[in-house]
Amino acid sequence: MAKTFKVDINGLKEFSQKLKAAADGDLIKQYNLWLEAAGMEFLDIVQDEIIRLKVVDTRRLLNSFTRSDSDCIFKLTGKGLKLEIGTNIEYAQWVNDGHYIGSKKLTIKTKNGRKLALRNIKNWVGKRKWIEGYHYFDISLEVFEKILVTSMEKKLQEWLDEF
Template sequence: MKINGLKKFLKEVEKAADGGFKKDLALWLEGSGMEFLAIIQDEIIRTGTVDTRRLLNSFQRGDSDSAWSLKSGSLTLEVGTNLTYASLANDGHTTVDLSSGKDRRWVPGRWKGDRFEYDPNERESGMLLKVKWVDGSGYWDNAVAIFEKMFDKSLERRLQGWMDSLGGA
């Protein structure tokens, strides 16, 4: 998200707050990122997105599949996941990768009664899926919409709190 005039505002306030404001803002931004990750996880669960917990866990700070980068100098926070199938689960996909022609229909594993167990190391058995469109759940899009509504109000309250504290100094 881009906030017009934030850099200029930060410079003015930083002079008055002796640099403590920027540190406080970075902590607030980090907390906002954590809140966004929680919203994404909630949406993965709420929408019933097919998940083996790997997708859900990848939206946790510190997970090996997580994307988390906070640059306090420019007050930039990037959060997300490094899992390649995350966008497929959100947007939808076919069982054939149209860009590469790679057939994703073969799923290695074994049948145990009427239940299929996925096993990426299985070489002898598996199941063949029909070519079809798999709808995405929109979990990411939903989470962004929810967070944007919350972020604006949170930022406004936080900035007002900082302004009030500077006025009382």
């Protein structure tokens, strides 16, 4: 007598249809919504860090991490599969990374209108000084990456269960 076995593939057709629906855009639409929400959460984290670190600010930097602000960069590209977030505030990177103030040279105007450039003067008031950055964006990225991994795993499981 020959040995046989039976394979039951009940639901394969339904599963195949769900995969097709996901590939035709349902999953992409859901991903876009999730990514946009994640981006909004990142903006909140950046604002929280600016406030927590007491970054010297006239609120322009803080407000630039609000999606409705004209200086906020919030772009979904690549059919919504890529999100770029940032700010157009020119000093934002200096506040984050740190910067020098002062100049390496001192220019003095003489009585006859001639300019003299004096370099490497020690102990003068306008000496260059390093201002340490607050690293608010870097810290925000670290916090967000931890949240994102957990959120993405959970969302992927939901999508797998749905499709």
